[in-house]
Amino acid sequence: MHEPAPAQAQVDQAIDWLVKLRFDRPSARTEEQFQHWLASHPHNPLAWQRVSQLGDELAGLPKDLSRRTLDGSQRQRSSRRDHLKLLGLLAVGGSLGWATREPLGLPQLLADSSTATGERRQWQVSDGSHILLNTASAIDLHYSAEQRQL
Amino acid sequence: MQINDTLKPTEVALLYQAHHSWLRGWLRNRVGCSEHAADLAQDTFVRLLRARQASPLKEPRAYLSSIARGLMIDQFRRRALEHAYQQSLAHLPEAEVPSEEHRLVILDALLRLDRALHQLKPRVRQAFLLAQLDGLSIVQIAQQLEVSRATVERDLAKALGACYRLRYADA
Numbered sequence: 406m407h408e409p410a411p412a413q414a415q416v417d418q419a420i421d422w423l424v425k426l427r428f429d430r431p432s433a434r435t436e437e438q439f440q441h442w443l444a445s446h447p448h449n450p451l452a453w454q455r456v457s458q459l460g461d462e463l464a465g466l467p468k469d470l471s472r473r474t475l476d477g478s479q480r481q482r483s484s485r486r487d488h489l490k491l492l493g494l495l496a497v498g499g500s501l502g503w504a505t506r507e508p509l510g511l512p513q514l515l516a517d518s519s520t521a522t523g524e525r526r527q528w529q530v531s532d533g534s535h536i537l538l539n540t541a542s543a544i545d546l547h548y549s550a551e552q553r554q555l
Numbered sequence: 556m557q558i559n560d561t562l563k564p565t566e567v568a569l570l571y572q573a574h575h576s577w578l579r580g581w582l583r584n585r586v587g588c589s590e591h592a593a594d595l596a597q598d599t600f601v602r603l604l605r606a607r608q609a610s611p612l613k614e615p616r617a618y619l620s621s622i623a624r625g626l627m628i629d630q631f632r633r634r635a636l637e638h639a640y641q642q643s644l645a646h647l648p649e650a651e652v653p654s655e656e657h658r659l660v661i662l663d664a665l666l667r668l669d670r671a672l673h674q675l676k677p678r679v680r681q682a683f684l685l686a687q688l689d690g691l692s693i694v695q696i697a698q699q700l701e702v703s704r705a706t707v708e709r710d711l712a713k714a715l716g717a718c719y720r721l722r723y724a725d726a
Contacts, residue, residue: 428692455723456719459718463664467661472688473646475668475672477638478638480639481639
């Protein structure tokens with residue numbers, strides 16, 4: 406990086422100005438106060454340059470396409486989370502017919518043990534109980550002397 | 556970034572020798588593909604070289620696996636977003652479909668935006684998208700979300716702050 410980054414305080418102030426100027430209809434007085442702020446500290450112009458460039462980039466995103474993409478991605482992820490909740494209830498000893506479109510979804514990636522599609526695994530855990538993990542499932546184990554959480 | 560708040564390369568090399576094959580195995584159990592696991596293990600050590608961590612690691616495997624977990628989540632989020640992007644592009648009338656190059660620029664910006672928004676509370680995310688993409692005014696957003704004007708302003712500033720940090724993080 407060639408120029409030193411502006412301090413956090415300047416960036417925060419610049420962001421507050423961006424909110425006032427871009428997302429609201431600023432009054433002439435607001436504009437005037439902004440110009441005053443800009444000149445009041447040697448680092449303010451750089452902070453403003455960066456922040457307003459970010460604002461321009463965001464404003465340049467195609468709105469409909471961006472909205473659909475972000476919402477669609479969020480939906481996909483939360484439907485995976487619902488699967489995960491379901492798994493928490495049904496994974497042990499159940500016959501669970503959860504098939505993912507991809508070989509492994511997030512739940513498996515994050516779990517302590519997991520199976521791929523078409524794989525079943527059975528094992529005994531340290532408290533003596535047996536676990537059968539059905540195809541394409543995932544499980545997290547948390548033990549203590551009093552309780553265990555799956 | 557200062558050099559002296561990261562681990563020394565020699566230290567990372569030792570960690571690599573001691574834990575690389577363990578990490579590969581750990582990842583293979585999770586991603587189910589040894590090539591993919593090998594790539595992620597490499598990426599984990601690259602990340603470790605840049606991580607701000609001055610003192611030697613006390614629990615290297617826990618630390619490595621937490622980096623690797625983060626990488627897996629990033630990848631998962633990325634895949635979900637790319638998939639949604641392709642679907643959304645398919646919905647566009649032909650005249651509105653951006654050029655190949657522009658498509659990648661937009662995707663890149665959306666990936667960053669998605670990561671930034673993910674760190675925020677749902678209300679903050681919503682307020683920001685209503686303002687930025689739906690063009691609602693602060694007053695309209697305040698009404699819709701049933702919060703005060705000042706809260707909406709704060710939410711927008713918070714969201715922009717998260718975008719800023721990602722945008723200029725490793726410039």
